[in-house]
Structures are given as structure tokens and as C-alpha cells.
Amino acid sequence: MTSVAVVGTGAVGSMALWRLAGRGIPAVGFDAYAPGHDRGSAGGESRIFRTAYKEGPRYVPLLREARELWAELDRGAGRRLLTPVGGITVGPREHPAVAAVLAAARAHDLPVEVLTGRRAAERAPEYPLRDGEVMVADPDAGYLRPEPAVVAAAAAAEQAGARILRYTPVKEVRQDTTGVTVVTEDGGEHRFTHAVLAPGPWARRLLPDLPIAARAITSTWFPRRYETLFDPGRCPIAIRVGEPAYSCFPSMDGAGVKVNLHVPWRDLDSPDALERSAPPAYVRQVAAAVAATLPGLRPDPIRVATFADAFTPDGHGLLGTRGRTVIAAAFSGHGFKLAPVFGDIVADLVETGTTTRDIDHLAPNRPLRRSP
Ligand SMILES: Cc1cc2nc3c(=O)[nH]c(=O)nc-3n(C[C@H](O)[C@H](O)[C@H](O)COP(=O)(O)OP(=O)(O)OC[C@H]3O[C@@H](n4cnc5c(N)ncnc54)[C@H](O)[C@@H]3O)c2cc1C
Known part of the structure; x- marks a missing residue:
């Protein structure tokens, strides 16, 4: 058996x-x-859930099934683990990641919208667009706990x-x-x-023959300037592509808004040796990204935390x-x-x-x- x-x-x-x-x-x-x-x-x-997947259209059927299973787990747990606030990708109209989101949506007939101007500002006032940028809204996205x-x-x-x-x-x-x-x-x-x-x-300890790298990803939380922004019941999750690039979440506890800057992650010899904090140069970089693109946040972080993840060469x-x-x-x-x-x-x-x-x-x- x-x-x-x-x-x-x-x-x-x-x-x-x-x-x-x-x-x-x-x-x-x-x-x-x-x-x-x-x-x-x-x-x-928090973690991002999204379906118009820039990592490739072949993930979309898996993501649809995952969403059903998240709902099943929610029902069994009697609490919300996936909150469907929607999600946006923000960046230059011609950026390859914007094109990849749209290609995944087209391949699977996902109901994404491309927003600019007043419609973008109404959908997500937390994320003002700069010249030449668009907002691609994925209504089936949200955040996980x-x-x-x-x-x-x-x-x-x-x-x-x-x-x-x-x-x-x-x-x-x-x-x-x-x-x-x-x-x-x-x-x-x-x-x-x-x-x-x-x-x-x-993974490397049990699978030493596979090309798996352990890397450190830092999350940084920033205080809100206005209580009305980054509301976890309404604000979409966001991915900004181009320069700077990051992911950003609604404020889970009302105190801070989490920003994960997308930079090459630091290699780790072992997750056991993980430094929980982050180098000052990284903190300066993420604070500059917030100052440049997220006017609803104060650019001095109130919390920094680093976590380990495992990566393959092709992602x-x-x-x-x-x-x-x-x-x-x-x-x-x-x-x-x-x-x-x-x-x-x-x-x-x-x-x-x-x-x-x-x-x-x-x-x-x-x-x-x-x-x-
Ligand atoms: C900061 C950060 C942000 C991320 N953001 C997102 C996001 O927004 N959306 C998204 O989809 N994904 C995101 N990810 C990726 C996602 O969180 C990971 O892909 C996922 O958690 C991997 O799950 P896992 O089970 O492989 O690893 P883990 O969740 O780390 O689980 C591994 C487990 O194995 C145990 N273990 C290891 N070795 C042994 C051993 N020898 N004996 C016994 N136990 C052992 C560990 O204790 C641990 O509990 C993010 C990751 C990080 C770090």
C-alpha cells in the first residue's frame, strides 16, 4: 500500500x-x-496572486486551478486566505513585461484592461502613472496570507x-x-x-546534483501619508516594471505598506546563514524608488525583513x-x-x-x- x-x-x-x-x-x-x-x-x-502571467501563458490553466483550490482551502479554514482585490502592472507601454502580461491574457481570453489617464487614477490612485506608462488591470488577481x-x-x-x-x-x-x-x-x-x-x-542539501541557488529577498514596509490609500479591502496589488521595478501590497495592518524591490537577489551559502536585515545601500535604493513613484508613502521604512527562496537558472x-x-x-x-x-x-x-x-x-x- x-x-x-x-x-x-x-x-x-x-x-x-x-x-x-x-x-x-x-x-x-x-x-x-x-x-x-x-x-x-x-x-x-503577503503574497501576490495574479492570472495574466508574464512568466508565460502556459501557467494560466494552473493558476485557474490554483484559484479554485485556494477557495476550497478558504472554505475549510473559515477565513480568507486569498483576497481578490485585483492587481495591476504599471510601466512603459512598450516594456516586454507589459507585452508578456497582455500576451498571456490574449492567449487565455482573460478580462484584463489597459488603463491610462483618469481611468487609471480612479482604479488605483496609489500608483500614479508617469509619461508613456500604462496600467494593465487583472481583475482576477489579489493577495494571499x-x-x-x-x-x-x-x-x-x-x-x-x-x-x-x-x-x-x-x-x-x-x-x-x-x-x-x-x-x-x-x-x-x-x-x-x-x-x-x-x-x-x-533544496541544495537534499538535491545537490540540481542547479538550485538559495537567494535572499528583502521586503521593506513604508508608512502611509493618507489613511484612505492602500486599504486592504480595496487597493489592488501592484507590479511596477521598468525603472524602478518592484511589487507592492495593500497595508495589511494599517501601519506599513510592503514594497519588494526587483533587483538581482543576493546569493546565500545556506538559508541558515540568512541575515534578516538588509545592506544600507539596498534600503537607500528602495527608499529612492518609493520617493520617485509612490507619493502616498513616506520614504523612510519602518520595517525591513529578508527571506530566503530557491531559484533555478531559467526561473x-x-x-x-x-x-x-x-x-x-x-x-x-x-x-x-x-x-x-x-x-x-x-x-x-x-x-x-x-x-x-x-x-x-x-x-x-x-x-x-x-x-x-
Ligand atoms: C520575500 C518573498 C516574496 C515572494 N513573493 C511571492 C509572491 O508575491 N507570489 C508568489 O506566488 N510567490 C512569491 N514568492 C515565492 C514563494 O513564497 C515561494 O516560491 C514558496 O514559498 C516556495 O515554497 P516551498 O514549499 O518550496 O518552500 P518553503 O515554503 O520555504 O518550505 C520549505 C520547508 O521545508 C523545510 N525543510 C527544508 N529542508 C528540510 C529538511 N532537511 N528537513 C526537514 N524540513 C526541511 C523548511 O523548514 C520549510 O518549512 C516570494 C518569496 C519570497 C522569499
């Missing part, structure tokens, strides 16, 4: 456990910490019969012809028919099988929104060895060059 170890119960691992347990497949999660912790990729209060979402998925999994071994780091996963052995740091050995590796930014994650092991890793800074559908695909791969969903672009054995 099938039995599964899920190593890592962060965003993707917790969703995989939820989907496996929901199918009646016995599953045990292992985590070095506990679901909902903020030392991996899933900390920092990452820590409660991971806690909710883990709780749903446990309720459906999964077990989670918290504060139990895994040292090694060995597979042979009849099953897999999970060896924990405390010397335990656990036997299953299959394993799922969802170790987030720690697409790794999802597929290797013998009795499913690899679900390195979602490259944009995997949270897709975590429920990735979790369901993991369950397909465990149950049948294949999936009907289009994930060829995520194949772990695709040609990938190591980053320079």
Missing part, C-alpha cells in the same frame, strides 16, 4: 500533504521547524489523517527498488513507498518524478500562488506516476545550466 513522506511542510509541502491526505493516501510530513514558520520562503505577511495559508493546509492535512513530525530535520532520503528510507538528524529511520522533496531554500520551478521520489522545489520567487495546484500535482505523481496537467516546463531533468 502506498505511503508517502513529505520532506518540508512549507508552502508546497503542506499543500501536498493536504491533497494526498484528501485522497486517502497515508502521508507523513517532516519539517525542521513547524508549518507557518518564517525562516523559509513563506514568511512576510502566506503564514495562515500554510497553517491552514497543514491543519486540513492533519484533519484528513496526515501526520506531521515537527522540529524533525531530515538528513538524507535514500531510495531503493522497494521504497524510500527517510533518515532524520536525530537518528530515526522511517520507511515509505514514496518520498516528496519540498525543502524550499534548503521555472522543478516538479516531477525521479524514481519513487517526487521533486517539488525551487519555485524561483513566484511559487506561492501556485502551491495548492503544485500540491495536487504531487498527489497525482505519487498516485499514478503522471499528471494530466501541463508541467513539461518544470521537468527536473530538463537541460539547466548552473548560474554563473
Whole structure:
């Protein structure tokens, strides 16, 4: 009978456990910490959900399924994990990312609108356009609450019969012809028919042969000048492309508005060595971006926090099988929104060895060059 170890119960691992347990497949999660912790990729209060996907139209069907699964998780948790406030991409009309958003929308008939002038100012007064810029509005976008979402998925999994071994780091996963052995740091050995590796930014430790880089992403929160702006019940999430480039969220707690500047992320030897703060040069850069483009914010940050994530050289994650092991890793800074559908695909791969969903672009054995 099938039995599964899920190593890592962060965003993707917790969703995989939820989907496996929901199918009646016995599953045990292992985590070095506990679901909902903020030392991996899933900390920092908010995540963007969007459907007109500049990373490629082939993600759109996955995003549609993810949205359904977020709604299912919401219903089970009895709280809103995905808040559909809509989203905008702001930038020069001819910018390739604007073109990519429009191409994804066209390919899948998504109801996006291109706004300028008064219509843009009415839709999102927080984000004034500069000369030559447009606003592309995606009504199916919104924001996710990452820590409660991971806690909710883990709780749903446990309720459906999964077990989670918290504060139990895994040292090694060995597979042979009849099953897999999970060896924990405390010397335990656990036997299953299959394993799922969802170790987030720690991926290199369990998957040393794959070209996965751990990187640090810094979030910075700025105070609002006006209480009416960045309201979490109304303000869309935003991605600004061009110069400067960043993502920006409504104010979750009324105190600060989170801005993630899009710069080359800093490489990390290990997420365990993550510096939680950020270099002054980075803080000056994000403060200058706020001063130049977000007049509703005061440009001195009130909070700075850095998180780790795992990246592949081509910016697409790794999802597929290797013998009795499913690899679900390195979602490259944009995997949270897709975590429920990735979790369901993991369950397909465990149950049948294949999936009907289009994930060829995520194949772990695709040609990938190591980053320079
Ligand atoms: C600052 C920031 C902003 C982001 N913004 C967005 C966004 O707006 N929208 C979006 O869609 N995505 C976004 N992402 C990306 C998204 O958050 C990640 O792709 C996603 O969280 C990856 O999930 P994961 O399960 O792979 O990793 P994680 O959530 O980090 O989970 C990995 C888990 O594995 C455990 N683990 C690792 N190794 C072991 C081991 N050996 N033994 C036991 N346990 C182990 C860890 O403790 C952890 O719980 C962002 C990421 C960051 C860092």
C-alpha cells in the first residue's frame, strides 16, 4: 500500500500533504521547524496572486486551478486566505513585461484592461502613472496570507489523517527498488513507498546534483501619508516594471505598506546563514524608488525583513518524478500562488506516476545550466 513522506511542510509541502491526505493516501510530513514558520520562503505577511502571467501563458490553466483550490482551502479554514482585490502592472507601454502580461491574457481570453489617464487614477490612485506608462488591470488577481495559508493546509492535512513530525530535520532520503528510507538528524529511520522533496531554500542539501541557488529577498514596509490609500479591502496589488521595478501590497495592518524591490537577489551559502536585515545601500535604493513613484508613502521604512527562496537558472520551478521520489522545489520567487495546484500535482505523481496537467516546463531533468 502506498505511503508517502513529505520532506518540508512549507508552502508546497503542506499543500501536498493536504491533497494526498484528501485522497486517502497515508502521508507523513517532516519539517525542521513547524508549518507557518518564517525562516523559509513563506514568511512576510503577503503574497501576490495574479492570472495574466508574464512568466508565460502556459501557467494560466494552473493558476485557474490554483484559484479554485485556494477557495476550497478558504472554505475549510473559515477565513480568507486569498483576497481578490485585483492587481495591476504599471510601466512603459512598450516594456516586454507589459507585452508578456497582455500576451498571456490574449492567449487565455482573460478580462484584463489597459488603463491610462483618469481611468487609471480612479482604479488605483496609489500608483500614479508617469509619461508613456500604462496600467494593465487583472481583475482576477489579489493577495494571499502566506503564514495562515500554510497553517491552514497543514491543519486540513492533519484533519484528513496526515501526520506531521515537527522540529524533525531530515538528513538524507535514500531510495531503493522497494521504497524510500527517510533518515532524520536525530537518528530515526522511517520507511515509505514514496518520498516528496519540498525543502524550499534548503533544496541544495537534499538535491545537490540540481542547479538550485538559495537567494535572499528583502521586503521593506513604508508608512502611509493618507489613511484612505492602500486599504486592504480595496487597493489592488501592484507590479511596477521598468525603472524602478518592484511589487507592492495593500497595508495589511494599517501601519506599513510592503514594497519588494526587483533587483538581482543576493546569493546565500545556506538559508541558515540568512541575515534578516538588509545592506544600507539596498534600503537607500528602495527608499529612492518609493520617493520617485509612490507619493502616498513616506520614504523612510519602518520595517525591513529578508527571506530566503530557491531559484533555478531559467526561473521555472522543478516538479516531477525521479524514481519513487517526487521533486517539488525551487519555485524561483513566484511559487506561492501556485502551491495548492503544485500540491495536487504531487498527489497525482505519487498516485499514478503522471499528471494530466501541463508541467513539461518544470521537468527536473530538463537541460539547466548552473548560474554563473
Ligand atoms: C520575500 C518573498 C516574496 C515572494 N513573493 C511571492 C509572491 O508575491 N507570489 C508568489 O506566488 N510567490 C512569491 N514568492 C515565492 C514563494 O513564497 C515561494 O516560491 C514558496 O514559498 C516556495 O515554497 P516551498 O514549499 O518550496 O518552500 P518553503 O515554503 O520555504 O518550505 C520549505 C520547508 O521545508 C523545510 N525543510 C527544508 N529542508 C528540510 C529538511 N532537511 N528537513 C526537514 N524540513 C526541511 C523548511 O523548514 C520549510 O518549512 C516570494 C518569496 C519570497 C522569499
